[in-house]
Amino acid sequence: xxxxxxxxxxxxxxxxxxxxxxxxxxxxxxxxxxxxxxxxxxxxxxxxxxxxxxxxxxxxxxxxxxxxxxxxxxxxxxxxxxxxxxxxxxxxxxxxxxxxxxxxxxxxxxxxxxxxxxxxxxxxxxxxxxxxxxxxxxxxxxxxxxxxxxxxxxxxxxxxxxxxxxxxxxxxxxxxxxxxxxxxxxxxxxxxxxxxxxxxxxxxxxxxxxxxxxxxxxxxxxxxxxxxxxxxxxxxxxxxxxxxxxxxxxxxxxxxxxxxxxxxxxxxxxxxxxxxxxxxxxxxxxxxxxxxxxxxxxxxxxxxxxxxxxxxxxxxxxxxxxxx
Amino acid sequence: xxxxxxxxxxxxxxxxxxxxxxxxxxxxxxxxxxxxxxxxxxxxxxxxxxxxxxxxxxxxxxxxxxxxxxxxxxxxxxxxxxxxxxxxxxxxxxxxxxxxxxxxxxxxxxxxxxxxxxxxxxxxxxxxxxxxxxxxxxxxxxxxxxxxxxxxxxxxxxxxxxxxxxxxxxxxxxxxxxxxxxxxxxxxxxxxxxxxxxxxxxxxxxxxxxxxxxxxxxxxxxxxxxxxxxxxxxxxxxxxxxxxxxxxxxxxxxxxxxxxxxxxxxxxxxxxxxxxxxxxxxxxxx
Amino acid sequence: xxxxxxxxxxxxxxxxxxxxxxxxxxxxxxxxxxxxxxxxxxxxxxxxxxxxxxxxxxxxxxxxxxxxxxxxxxxxxxxxxxxxxxxxxxxxxxxxxxxxxxxxxxxxxxxxxxxxxxxxxxxxxxxxxxxxxxxxxxxxxxxxxxxxxxxxxxxxxxxxxxxxxxxxxxxxxxxxxxxxxxxxxxxxxxxxxxxxxxxxxxxxxxxxxxxxxxxxxxxxxxxxxxxxxxxxxxxxxxxxxxxxxxxxxxxxxxxxxxxxxxxxxxxxxxxxxxxxxxxxxxxxxxxxxxxxxxxxxxxxxxxxxxxxxxxxxxxxxxxxxxxx
Numbered sequence: 001x002x003x004x005x006x007x008x009x010x011x012x013x014x015x016x017x018x019x020x021x022x023x024x025x026x027x028x029x030x031x032x033x034x035x036x037x038x039x040x041x042x043x044x045x046x047x048x049x050x051x052x053x054x055x056x057x058x059x060x061x062x063x064x065x066x067x068x069x070x071x072x073x074x075x076x077x078x079x080x081x082x083x084x085x086x087x088x089x090x091x092x093x094x095x096x097x098x099x100x101x102x103x104x105x106x107x108x109x110x111x112x113x114x115x116x117x118x119x120x121x122x123x124x125x126x127x128x129x130x131x132x133x134x135x136x137x138x139x140x141x142x143x144x145x146x147x148x149x150x151x152x153x154x155x156x157x158x159x160x161x162x163x164x165x166x167x168x169x170x171x172x173x174x175x176x177x178x179x180x181x182x183x184x185x186x187x188x189x190x191x192x193x194x195x196x197x198x199x200x201x202x203x204x205x206x207x208x209x210x211x212x213x214x215x216x217x218x219x220x221x222x223x224x225x226x227x228x229x230x231x232x233x234x235x236x237x238x239x240x241x242x243x244x245x246x247x248x249x250x251x252x253x254x255x256x257x258x259x260x261x262x263x264x265x266x267x268x269x270x271x272x273x274x275x276x277x278x279x280x281x282x283x284x285x286x287x288x289x290x291x292x293x294x295x296x297x298x299x300x301x302x303x304x305x306x307x308x309x310x311x312x313x314x315x316x317x318x319x320x321x322x323x324x
Numbered sequence: 325x326x327x328x329x330x331x332x333x334x335x336x337x338x339x340x341x342x343x344x345x346x347x348x349x350x351x352x353x354x355x356x357x358x359x360x361x362x363x364x365x366x367x368x369x370x371x372x373x374x375x376x377x378x379x380x381x382x383x384x385x386x387x388x389x390x391x392x393x394x395x396x397x398x399x400x401x402x403x404x405x406x407x408x409x410x411x412x413x414x415x416x417x418x419x420x421x422x423x424x425x426x427x428x429x430x431x432x433x434x435x436x437x438x439x440x441x442x443x444x445x446x447x448x449x450x451x452x453x454x455x456x457x458x459x460x461x462x463x464x465x466x467x468x469x470x471x472x473x474x475x476x477x478x479x480x481x482x483x484x485x486x487x488x489x490x491x492x493x494x495x496x497x498x499x500x501x502x503x504x505x506x507x508x509x510x511x512x513x514x515x516x517x518x519x520x521x522x523x524x525x526x527x528x529x530x531x532x533x534x535x536x537x538x539x540x541x542x543x544x545x546x547x548x549x550x551x552x553x554x555x556x557x558x559x560x561x562x563x564x565x566x567x568x569x570x571x572x573x574x575x576x577x578x579x580x581x582x583x584x585x586x587x588x589x590x591x592x593x594x595x596x597x598x599x600x601x602x603x604x605x606x607x608x609x610x
Numbered sequence: 611x612x613x614x615x616x617x618x619x620x621x622x623x624x625x626x627x628x629x630x631x632x633x634x635x636x637x638x639x640x641x642x643x644x645x646x647x648x649x650x651x652x653x654x655x656x657x658x659x660x661x662x663x664x665x666x667x668x669x670x671x672x673x674x675x676x677x678x679x680x681x682x683x684x685x686x687x688x689x690x691x692x693x694x695x696x697x698x699x700x701x702x703x704x705x706x707x708x709x710x711x712x713x714x715x716x717x718x719x720x721x722x723x724x725x726x727x728x729x730x731x732x733x734x735x736x737x738x739x740x741x742x743x744x745x746x747x748x749x750x751x752x753x754x755x756x757x758x759x760x761x762x763x764x765x766x767x768x769x770x771x772x773x774x775x776x777x778x779x780x781x782x783x784x785x786x787x788x789x790x791x792x793x794x795x796x797x798x799x800x801x802x803x804x805x806x807x808x809x810x811x812x813x814x815x816x817x818x819x820x821x822x823x824x825x826x827x828x829x830x831x832x833x834x835x836x837x838x839x840x841x842x843x844x845x846x847x848x849x850x851x852x853x854x855x856x857x858x859x860x861x862x863x864x865x866x867x868x869x870x871x872x873x874x875x876x877x878x879x880x881x882x883x884x885x886x887x888x889x890x891x892x893x894x895x896x897x898x899x900x901x902x903x904x905x906x907x908x909x910x911x912x913x914x915x916x917x918x919x920x921x922x923x924x925x926x927x928x929x930x931x932x933x934x
Binding site for chain 1: 337449453454456457460461463464537541544545548549550551561564568571576579580583586587590591593594595598
């Protein structure tokens with residue numbers, strides 16, 4: 001087990017390194033690195049000074065090392081538009097996005113998995129067919145359109161929930177979280193629902209496919225032959241067996257949820273990291289773009305690592321040195 | 325082939341979906357002839373017709389069945405032209421991505437060893453990266469327009485095709501008849517073309533349909549965010565975005581109708597893809 | 611007057627597929643006394659496994675036991691029995707063992723967990739009592755250090771040991787009947803003989819009746835008291851093992867015996883039954899073996915009559931000469 005963990009950590013670090021190299025190449029070799037560091041309307045003197053300061057006239061590999069050095073220290077440059085360090089800016093917006101992503105992931109899991117298991121257990125019932133039809137809609141319909149419809153229905157027509165913005169926050173561990181207030185939850189409801197729909201549909205389909213396959217397996221047959229109740233079989237055998245592929249997809253999907261938050265945050269004016277990237281693209285705030293990319297790459301690698309480790313926890317064949 | 329169609333017909337939903345797709349394709353192809361207005365020709369637009377409800381008779385003398393948008397475009401025409409763009413983008417991106425991805429996948433499966441590992445490592449890495457982020461970044465770097473958009477879409481999607489083709493080719497290569505074929509003096513690429521390729525096609529087609537739907541959805545999303553095609557050639561996403569601000573004041577048709585058109589197309593393609601997948605999947609066959 | 615343990619009359623199990631109705635079991639009747647070991651032999655597709663599943667009520671849809679079939683277990687009619695009552699029987703009075711223990715045991719649960727579930731499916735008291743029972747059962751099937759092994763996972767056992775675990779699960783509640791569906795086929799030849807001998811001893815020890823399903827006449831002959839030969843859903847010959855082996859009546863049985871490597875003369879070509887098993891969707895009228903039978907004639911187009919007596923009989927128009 002320890003060997004597995006170490007192996008994964010090394011892999012993760014290598015990927016991070018590769019990612020940083022990619023971003024570096026993308027910005028410094030292909031793009032004009034100067035544009036990342038100073039605003040396009042700076043004077044010639046400032047440009048020359050910046051070039052010397054950042055060593056942009058040095059050979060590329062030296063620049064890469066300097067880049068890495070800055071990265072490790074957390075120096076991702078300063079935003080053109082807001083003139084605050086990028087790291088600070090991104091970190092200040094991160095809690096909002098995390099809140100949103102987590103809420104939608106929870107909805108996807110706690111509603112999607114049971115529905116999917118039911119659909120896999122009784123695949124020919126009309127309820128199951130309805131669930132599956134709804135799931136097709138769930139992942140076909142683009143997130144932004146769902147957001148639109150949600151706003152239209154709940155905010156405009158029914159006036160039950162607010163149409164945008166984040167609710168009031170409560171400080172926990174020095175960070176503001178809005179889900180801890182009732183009003184905050186109201187503001188969180190629609191965006192979280194919007195973001196969760198794709199995931200919900202995916203969880204339903206995956207759980208159903210997994211459940212169907214397991215229900216037809218010899219394991220279930222043998223359990224039935226031993227006289228186990230259907231409920232016990234579902235709870236102890238099926239759930240345990242489908243949890244492995246589910247967790248893997250879950251983890252990967254968490255990353256994609258963070259990505260799709262971009263759309264949801266734009267529609268609902270949710271002050272998260274996603275909205276930040278869109279704003280920075282439209283306003284050509286390159287340091288923020290670079291910072292966002294690096295951060296996302298880091299998050300991805302971390303998420304993948306966590307998923308791999310959870311996988312090992314769930315599948316005993318990996319733990320005791322057995323062969324899968 | 326006939327048996328395939330017969331089995332397909334068993335699901336009436338799939339048949340309806342297929343009909344819808346064909347209808348949309350036909351409408352998109354015939355758009356210049358069946359629409360009362362060319363929404364790209366700015367000279368056609370009259371601001372006095374802007375934001376009018378469905379059923380309104382405009383200055384052109386014809387009925388705007390679906391109303392007009394903020395620039396005075398007839399929504400019906402704009403939607404049909406928008407569908408055209410969606411289909412163009414989706415199919416172009418899908419086709420290129422499929423060719424690129426399948427070639428890479430089969431190449432990897434065939435080459436083996438280090439090349440196989442290297443290619444698949446990159447593909448896997450890319451698969452774990454969400455398409456939308458990739459597309460966002462590429463559009464930001466490459467700028468707007470049809471070609472950059474297609475490049476972005478292809479880059480975001482080729483990995484799915486690569487993995488599918490790789491999986492199918494690897495499974496096929498392990499079969500005995502391929503071993504036998506390789507023992508003959510037939511040149512290597514003959515084996516690939518005549519044996520590996522036909523067996524990779526069914527899963528590729530399934531992935532292809534889903535990916536076309538995804539490409540359409542992705543393009544619409546990008547356009548909605550203002551990062552897609554230029555505003556002079558409004559795709560469905562842009563139409564929806566433009567109409568967003570009018571939703572609160574009750575002029576919902578500007579966003580909703582293009583939205584419905586988009587949804588119908590995407591869902592129909594996905595349903596067809598679902599049916600194809602079920603039919604091609606040997607494990608579900610009793 | 612004691613009831614026979616099992617009385618099967620005209621069992622018909624049909625599969626309603628897209629291509630037509632598949633009569634996997636087409637009129638099977640037999641009896642089983644308490645403590646008797648019965649062998650059920652046939653090629654794949656003969657319907658022997660489906661017969662086993664029908665007895666324990668685990669026929670997967672689109673399969674169904676057709677109306678008119680009767681399975682009386684200890685006087686109770688099983689066909690049409692509500693699922694809840696059937697479940698009370700399974701594992702407790704009728705148990706089943708499958709072919710591939712790697713597939714029947716859940717890889718992500720410990721042996722102990724799976725065994726305690728089987729114990730608690732029929733009452734069985736608390737966790738500790740269930741574990742004690744499980745350990746006793748493991749020891750009985752020859753697994754050393756049983757208590758410690760309860761916390762092991764299936765992949766930590768060898769193939770033969772895994773099957774022993776499955777047998778241990780089957781024996782937990784001291785069932786009156788065990789149905790074994792090709793339990794040694796997936797194991798090494800050397801282990802096969804061991805398991806065979808152990809099962810025979812266990813069955814005789816506890817007075818458990820055993821139905822041993824196999825494609826291999828040789829293994830069955832060393833284990834069973836009586837044997838039934840199945841072909842295309844029907845029993846074509848039945849009798850005491852010694853009688854059937856020494857003087858088979860049905861040409862199919864003769865063909866099976868002739869093709870056994872164990873009975874062949876070294877250096878001679880192995881005899882083979884020409885042709886292949888018929889598709890169960892397109893059975894010829896009359897005797898299903900006729901197309902491959904060297905003794906077939908026009909008469910074989912009609913259903914063959916029963917030849918022989920209650921001890922040793924076959925369904926054939928042209929039975930082999932019975933050697934005195």
